[in-house]
Amino acid sequence: MNNVEITDAVLVREYMHGSEPALSKLITRHQHRIYSFIFSKVFDRDVAEDIFQDTFIKVINTLKKGKYNEEGKFLPWVMRIAHNLVIDHFRRNKRMPKFDNSGDFNIFSVLSDSDLNVETQIIKDQIENDVKELIKELPEDQLEVLTMRIYKDMSFKEISERTGVSINTALGRMRYALINLRKIIEKHNLVLTN
Amino acid sequence: MRKLYTKKLSKKDQLKNLEPKKETLQFLLSYSKALRVVDCQGVKFGTILN
Numbered sequence: 732m733n734n735v736e737i738t739d740a741v742l743v744r745e746y747m748h749g750s751e752p753a754l755s756k757l758i759t760r761h762q763h764r765i766y767s768f769i770f771s772k773v774f775d776r777d778v779a780e781d782i783f784q785d786t787f788i789k790v791i792n793t794l795k796k797g798k799y800n801e802e803g804k805f806l807p808w809v810m811r812i813a814h815n816l817v818i819d820h821f822r823r824n825k826r827m828p829k830f831d832n833s834g835d836f837n838i839f840s841v842l843s844d845s846d847l848n849v850e851t852q853i854i855k856d857q858i859e860n861d862v863k864e865l866i867k868e869l870p871e872d873q874l875e876v877l878t879m880r881i882y883k884d885m886s887f888k889e890i891s892e893r894t895g896v897s898i899n900t901a902l903g904r905m906r907y908a909l910i911n912l913r914k915i916i917e918k919h920n921l922v923l924t925n
Numbered sequence: 926m927r928k929l930y931t932k933k934l935s936k937k938d939q940l941k942n943l944e945p946k947k948e949t950l951q952f953l954l955s956y957s958k959a960l961r962v963v964d965c966q967g968v969k970f971g972t973i974l975n
Contacts (some may be wrong), residue, residue, distance in 0.1 A: 751957060751958055763943060779945075780946060783949060784952065785954065788953070791960060792960070795957075795960055795962045795971065796971065797962075836975060
C-alpha cells in the first residue's frame with residue numbers, strides 16, 4: 732500500500748541519494764509495462780530480456796551519475812530508452828540478420844534438398860535409358876547432331892565444323908530430331924516424366 | 926500433412942503476464958549495488974566493485 736503512495740519522483744530521488752530498495756520498487760512497479768513494450772516489438776523472450784536489462788543499466792548509470800532531471804516523467808523516459816535500444820537491436824540485425832524459425836513461416840517449406848531421393852533417382856535413370864533407346868531409332872544424321880548437342884554439349888558451330896555441313900543444316904537436323912522423337916514417344920504412348 | 930501437437934499462443938496471449946526473469950532483476954539490483962560513481966575533477970567515472 733505504501734508503494735502506491737510513493738511517487739516515482741520520490742523513489743528516483745531516494746535512489747539518487749543511495750537508497751537501493753528504491754530502485755527495486757521502481758523496477759517492480761514498471762517491469763511489466765516496460766518488458767511487454769519491448770517484447771511487443773521484438774517477439775523474442777531472450778532478446779526482450781537483454782534489452783530490458785540494457786535499459787535499466789542505462790537508467791542506473793544515468794541516475795547514479797546524477798544526470799537525470801526529474802520532471803515527473805520517469806516511465807516515459809525509461810520507455811524512450813527501451814525504444815531506442817529496440818531500434819538499435821533492429822539496426823544491428825539488419826546488418827547481420829538472424830533467422831527465426833519460430834513463426835508461421837517455415838523456411839524448410841521453400842528450401843528443399845535438391846538431391847534426388849532413391850526413388851526419384853531410379854525413375855530418372857529409367858527415363859534417361861528410355862530416351863537413349865529412342866534416340867537410336869532416329870536417322871543417322873539427326874542422331875549425330877542430337878548426340879553432339881545434348882550429350883557432348885557442343886555448339887552448333889562446332890557441330891557444323893565436325894560434320895561438314897552448314898550451321899543451318901545442323902539446326903534443321905536438330906529440329907527434325909526433336910520432332911521425330913516426339914512422334915516416336917506419342918506413337919508408343921510413352922510417359923517420360925517424373 | 927504434418928501434425929501439430931502443441932497449441933500456439935496468439936500474439937495477444939503472449940503479451941499477457943510478461944515479466945522479466947528473476948535472474949535479470951537480481952542482476953540489475955546487484956549491478957546497482959556494485960556501481961560506484963567517482964567524481965574526478967568534474968568528470969564522473971563509473972566503477973564496478975566486486
